[in-house]
Amino acid sequence: MARKYYHDDPKWSDVAPLPQEDYGHHPLAAIAYTEEYSEAMGYLRACMAANEHSERVLELTEHIIGLNPAHYTVWLYRAQTLSALNSDLRAEIAWLNPTALQHLKNYQIWHHRQTIIDKLGSPDGEPAFITAMLDQDSKNYHVWSYRQWLVKRFDMFDGRELKWTEGMIDDDVRNNSAWNHRWFLVFGGTVGEGEKVERDVVVRELEYAQDAIRKAPQNQSPWNYLRGVIRRSGLPLSALQHFALEFADPENRPDDDVFSSHALDLLADIYAAAGKTELAVKALDLLATRYDPIRKTYWEYRKGLLEAEGRKEETGAASAAAVETAAA
Amino acid sequence: MAAEDSSAPPSARFEEVLTISNRIEELSNSENEYEEMGTVANEHESANIAFINSITVPIRDKFQTETSMVQDDTLGEVLLFLEGNPNDFPLNNFGLPQLQRAKHKSFLEKAIGDYEPHMAPLDAARPWYTYWSLQGLSALGEDVSTYRDRVIATFKQCQHPEGGFGGGYGHLPHLAATYAATLSIAMVGGEAAYECINRKAMWHFLGRMKQADGGFTMAPGGEEDIRGAFCALVAMSLLNLPLELPPDAPARQQGLTNFLDNLGDWVSRCQTYEGGISAAPGNEAHGAYAFCGLGCLSIMGPPKETLNKYLDVPSLIHCLSSRHCAPECGYNGRTNKLVDGCYSHWIGGCWALVEAAAGKGLWNRGALGRYILSAAQFKKGGLIDKPGKRPDSYHTCYNLSGLSAVQHEYVFDEDVNSDIGQDNLGAPFHWKAEKQVEEGKVWGDEDVVAETHPVFVIPSQAATDCRKYFEANPGF
Numbered sequence: 001m002a003r004k005y006y007h008d009d010p011k012w013s014d015v016a017p018l019p020q021e022d023y024g025h026h027p028l029a030a031i032a033y034t035e036e037y038s039e040a041m042g043y044l045r046a047c048m049a050a051n052e053h054s055e056r057v058l059e060l061t062e063h064i065i066g067l068n069p070a071h072y073t074v075w076l077y078r079a080q081t082l083s084a085l086n087s088d089l090r091a092e093i094a095w096l097n098p099t100a101l102q103h104l105k106n107y108q109i110w111h112h113r114q115t116i117i118d119k120l121g122s123p124d125g126e127p128a129f130i131t132a133m134l135d136q137d138s139k140n141y142h143v144w145s146y147r148q149w150l151v152k153r154f155d156m157f158d159g160r161e162l163k164w165t166e167g168m169i170d171d172d173v174r175n176n177s178a179w180n181h182r183w184f185l186v187f188g189g190t191v192g193e194g195e196k197v198e199r200d201v202v203v204r205e206l207e208y209a210q211d212a213i214r215k216a217p218q219n220q221s222p223w224n225y226l227r228g229v230i231r232r233s234g235l236p237l238s239a240l241q242h243f244a245l246e247f248a249d250p251e252n253r254p255d256d257d258v259f260s261s262h263a264l265d266l267l268a269d270i271y272a273a274a275g276k277t278e279l280a281v282k283a284l285d286l287l288a289t290r291y292d293p294i295r296k297t298y299w300e301y302r303k304g305l306l307e308a309e310g311r312k313e314e315t316g317a318a319s320a321a322a323v324e325t326a327a328a
Numbered sequence: 329m330a331a332e333d334s335s336a337p338p339s340a341r342f343e344e345v346l347t348i349s350n351r352i353e354e355l356s357n358s359e360n361e362y363e364e365m366g367t368v369a370n371e372h373e374s375a376n377i378a379f380i381n382s383i384t385v386p387i388r389d390k391f392q393t394e395t396s397m398v399q400d401d402t403l404g405e406v407l408l409f410l411e412g413n414p415n416d417f418p419l420n421n422f423g424l425p426q427l428q429r430a431k432h433k434s435f436l437e438k439a440i441g442d443y444e445p446h447m448a449p450l451d452a453a454r455p456w457y458t459y460w461s462l463q464g465l466s467a468l469g470e471d472v473s474t475y476r477d478r479v480i481a482t483f484k485q486c487q488h489p490e491g492g493f494g495g496g497y498g499h500l501p502h503l504a505a506t507y508a509a510t511l512s513i514a515m516v517g518g519e520a521a522y523e524c525i526n527r528k529a530m531w532h533f534l535g536r537m538k539q540a541d542g543g544f545t546m547a548p549g550g551e552e553d554i555r556g557a558f559c560a561l562v563a564m565s566l567l568n569l570p571l572e573l574p575p576d577a578p579a580r581q582q583g584l585t586n587f588l589d590n591l592g593d594w595v596s597r598c599q600t601y602e603g604g605i606s607a608a609p610g611n612e613a614h615g616a617y618a619f620c621g622l623g624c625l626s627i628m629g630p631p632k633e634t635l636n637k638y639l640d641v642p643s644l645i646h647c648l649s650s651r652h653c654a655p656e657c658g659y660n661g662r663t664n665k666l667v668d669g670c671y672s673h674w675i676g677g678c679w680a681l682v683e684a685a686a687g688k689g690l691w692n693r694g695a696l697g698r699y700i701l702s703a704a705q706f707k708k709g710g711l712i713d714k715p716g717k718r719p720d721s722y723h724t725c726y727n728l729s730g731l732s733a734v735q736h737e738y739v740f741d742e743d744v745n746s747d748i749g750q751d752n753l754g755a756p757f758h759w760k761a762e763k764q765v766e767e768g769k770v771w772g773d774e775d776v777v778a779e780t781h782p783v784f785v786i787p788s789q790a791a792t793d794c795r796k797y798f799e800a801n802p803g804f
């Protein structure tokens with residue numbers, strides 16, 4: 001790309017660029033800016049100081065973004081200018097598209113896109129664009145967060161979005177970002193954060209996660225999802241016991257017969273909730289010594305909680321007995 | 329070098345670890361069989377191999393997806409470094425590579441030196457580079473106050489006339505830059521450095537970032553996420569700023585009067601169904617945001633109160649604990665993602681805060697120490713994400729901070745520093761570094777890095793001195 005300067009451009013003759021101020025000592029991580037970058041920044045500072053929003057400012061910001069796409073100030077000022085000028089936002093999106101692919105991990109670009117689409121008031125074309133981005137990087141945090149914003153902003157909590165998410169999970173059942181998106185669609189939207197969930201939705205979600213677990217039992221994503229659904233719906237953890245026993249059964253099967261450490265983890269909580277402390281301890285021991293030993297201290301901590309809980313119950317039972325005795 | 333060639337075939341050992349993982353399908357095999365398969369491995373190597381075998385999960389799904397394939401590739405690369413010593417580093421008493429202090433020091437010094445013109449894309453991140461290098465050097469035991477004049481010159485340029493710091497001269501103020509600037513200034517310390525901050529303007533800037541829902545945007549017109557909440561509170565706490573929202577704060581129009589209004593609830597909404605913490609409500613749980621969320625709550629009050637009040641702590645611990653990758657030994661940032669050295673801090677640093685709320689002994693320090701020393705040191709200096717990657721100051725800082733979290737134990741105790749931090753977000757000034765850790769020790773004395781403040785991630789003394797100064801000089 002040809003270098004671009006402003007000092008001899010008649011369009012800019014009315015502007016005196018603002019050079020960078022110096023404070024004596026040599027700054028840290030100082031960059032030997034090119035003359036081009038330095039000059040363009042000088043003109044931008046002058047425009048910002050004068051609060052100028054104009055077509056030439058759009059050109060200037062485009063130029064600087066080309067030199068440094070991680071320059072949040074330029075992006076933010078460009079967004080302000082677009083808004084002040086009532087610019088054609090469709091054209092802005094068309095300009096953004098090729099840039100986004102090159103800079104998937106750039107916070108600014110996604111935020112800018114969000115600002116523009118919000119103003120435009122229409123999500124047209126965005127889902128397809130996002131899908132193309134995820135083809136490059138299926139777990140990109142900015143892209144998924146942007147999609148969640150989009151769904152919420154345009155109330156897209158519908159069957160179509162859910163179907164698309166299922167496709168993403170089908171592509172890779174271990175894609176946790178896709179699982180999180182499913183959660184967001186099912187529990188984060190119209191249902192509201194605190195509201196009660198319909199029973200058939202709960203059943204559908206439990207079955208969906210269980211089917212996924214059967215494909216790859218050591219995949220933690222659907223196990224976390226399953227626990228989440230139980231917690232969110234207020235069902236007792238024991239509702240999952242039958243399912244978890246498919247993958248491990250510390251009570252009835254040999255210790256070698258474990259197909260998922262996450263099943264043991266879940267069973268430990270199920271047994272604990274049911275007061276079956278011995279079985280809970282056994283599940284945690286299997287995790288600590290054999291099936292997930294890197295987390296040994298954590299499993300031991302969970303055992304410690306069981307014992308503390310047991311002591312509490314004993315004292316509780318003792319005092320209840322005392323109350324009964326006293327009442328009699 | 330093997331580490332830089334991702335197309336290299338998996339090592340024989342990798343196949344072996346997979347075999348251990350497949351043990352579930354070969355129940356008749358004895359466990360010791362695998363140890364006899366060692367070739368000419370020396371004593372250290374066989375000790376390392378035995379350790380890796382001891383933490384390998386003996387279950388492996390046959391069903392392959394993109395995630396499991398990149399996972400296998402990564403494990404193959406990482407194992408070479410966990411077991412052998414491809415960098416030829418001198419070894420410590422535990423047979424692991426020693427911390428390459430001199431090399432890392434010179435890497436970090438270079439990172440705050442001068443940059444060529446083609447590095448313009450880091451223009452807005454200069455405050456970060458400064459913070460990462462100064463904190464990395466502090467962890468290595470260097471006295472960074474020698475950088476005072478240059479830090480002052482750097483941040484005078486970055487300070488915005490209407491408050492807060494930006495990435496450079498004339499940049500808009502940004503909470504990430506403000507965070508990095510405040511911490512860098514606190515690290516070099518001294519009146520001249522403290523006084524270069526326009527606190528009153530800062531207070532107004534932070535007031536403009538506060539949102540009615542409780543959170544903070546990163547910049548005017550910028551994104552609202554949990555980094556904003558954490559960065560704002562770090563600045564407020566270190567600079568002893570009033571909690572009252574300034575009169576011109578837009579959130580006042582929605583009835584808010586205090587910086588903490590709705591904040592705890594907003595952080596609560598960032599806790600996901602997995603138990604971890606996301607950038608903003610609805611997003612995926614992520615290690616870096618977990619640290620920001622816990623840091624934010626630990627500034628709002630004693631962790632035992634605030635974490636238990638605003639979070640489901642058992643599921644939080646479950647999620648953080650699940651981030652430990654076996655047998656890679658390091659942390660990942662999200663479920664089913666790859667191990668990465670920066671999470672040595674983002675997750676490793678969470679534990680002091682969580683343990684203050686839930687009790688000690690939650691995590692495997694030794695395994696993480698192993699990842700940092702064996703797999704995250706770059707041959708020529710600097711630390712890395714994972715073998716095969718290039719070093720940068722971000723991964724150097726956060727691996728070293730993670731190593732500090734591994735080696736030191738912190739206790740929250742209201743009686744510590746009771747002369748300061750009695751109001752205005754003073755809770756984080758009541759931590760003490762209790763002792764060096766012995767359990768799971770895989771580092772020699774020469775590998776010990778300096779203790780680090782568990783919330784501010786700078787030397788504790790620097791945090792205390794800064795707060796003391798602004799308690800003695802509270803006016804604007």
Ligand SMILES: [Zn+2]
Nearest residue numbers: 668669670713
């Ligand atoms: Zn990283």
